[in-house]
Amino acid sequence: MALLEIRNLSVDFATHSGQFRAVDGVDVTVDEGDLLAIVGESGSGKSVSMLALMGLLPWTATVTADKLEFDGQDLRTISARARRRIVGKDISMIFQEPMSSLNPAFTIGWQIKESLRKHTDMTRSQRQDRAVELMRQVGIPAPEKRLQAYPHQLSGGMSQRAMIAMALANKPKLLIADEPTTALDVTIQAQILELLTGLQQETGMALVLITHDMGVVAETVQRVQVQYAGQRVELQEVGGLFQNPHHPYTAALLAALPERATEKRLPTIPGVVPGQFDRPAGCLFSPRCSFADARCIAQRPSPAGPELGRALCHYPLIDGQPTGKESAA
């Protein structure tokens, strides 16, 4: 049985100009010890779908799903109190901005131990020992001293390490890392990713890495889920995805990687992710897709089979070429 199973998750935000659908029928499956990346541009609904799982969306959001199960518990029907016993214990999350994600009014130690106090029966001294152990585990030197530091006394990289220590406090089964390296220096980024994957192997927890950086994906994960405009457009093993992307969007993302560029000018994807008012009637990617035809513009595609990476496309690519055009014509 999967650790996390989400079927047909949609999130709508009430805005002044009507409903805005940020997540549109997304499926996510995470097994125990899994290492999944969710990739996509800004506005592709990657973070929102995970925040919906955590119950961290503002009240303007409406969450619907056919299935939203974690560890055998249905999160759709669970009470807020029961969800708070899972969130922060079995599922934890770290965020994009480590500096502003730590509370400036309390010491690092206080914030880590607060998590332990909430979810365990540890005594005061056990909590202290566990906090020191966690700080050491995430590679923070002089843990006893740093526990007494306030967030403003730590660098960005150290803050993210402290956030990770806090997230790991109760040995979660699932850690969601929402663009954990975006706000950090390039040199620190690699260290944090290494730390995360190392900890994942060490503890056997599942890790969901939300990112917009394909380079990060190639180095760290096993499976990749590509999202576009709130929909899942492809799901593949990392090797297959890089070799043979089946969705034109994935292919275009990969072509835009500097490491894979063959020409002098780096290829880009023209246009932007559709917003509230310019949502296409057919395939959401059709206005930006180089293979799109009349059918793509008019008709919504349905996902292909697992052999084609469940690509949400009328003409899934094989070796860079669209297939199935003849049969449709």
Next chain:
Amino acid sequence: MLSFLIRRLATFIPTFIGVTVIAFAFIRLLPGDPILLLAGERGVSAERYAELQHQFGFDQPVWRQYIDYVIGIFHGDLGTSFSTKRPVLDEFMQLFPATVELGLCAIVLATLIGIPAGVIAAVNRGKFFDQALMSSALVGYSMPIFWWALLLIIVFSGTLGWTPVSGRMGLQYYFDTPTGFMLIDSLLSGQSGAFRSAVSHLILPTIALATIPLAVIARQTRSAMLEVLGEDYVRTARAKGMSPLRVNGVHALRNALIPVVTVIGLSVGTLLAGAILTETIFSWPGIGKWMVDSIFRRDYQVVQGGLLLIALVVMIVNLIVDVLYGFINPKIRKG
């Protein structure tokens, strides 16, 4: 911390000089001659007038009077009241506890109600409680204190007869006042009913005096909370599975308190100003009423000394607020 205190104390000196100049100059700018006022309707002969002028030092040039005044301050001598012939400092010390008692009760009431109300309003932003609270805060803030105090007296003392109209203690009780705080002294006296009487005398003046600070604190808490609730660390706290009470009341409020403490500190100045009206209306024997009476009597020495002491109190309270900041906001701790 120590060097911070020393630097902060150094700023006392120019402020203090400014206060002495203002206190000294203000009363002399007011029309009216204190000696003629003292003499009353019978008038005074020219020789007696000159003698009195000499006795009070009014025949000296103004700068000379100022220097004598400042030298006196450093000897703990703030002059003697013309009307009661008692040292100003003694009178102040005798009346000050009454004002402190009233002021403390008012600020405690304003804080205890204002902060939770502001938090609840922010958490329920735009809903009924928020709108009701913010409208009442606006009314409370705009209401003239003397009118509001009279209204309270008419309703609760007059019509309902629940509370006494004025003073600090029922006339049937008599006891020593070693601390000057009626709440404490009435308990020490051991007379049954005395404490109850002290409380009932305090209620209306406290409400009248607390109204404006309460409105200000509630509004400030609400706006600070709204700002803080959007912060990433609030989301982190929720991601840790913390209850809404803990997220709002500990993680958010602790950060929102920084501007609120400033407002509470500033309210102390407003409170002393408000005490002048409140004490006069409720015949509360504190320094507010004392100052008003002295101004009407042209009691130079009392007004001068009183202004100085009140300014000193405000300065000390602001110093305490600055020190408190350090405890609330770790970023400005350490010297």
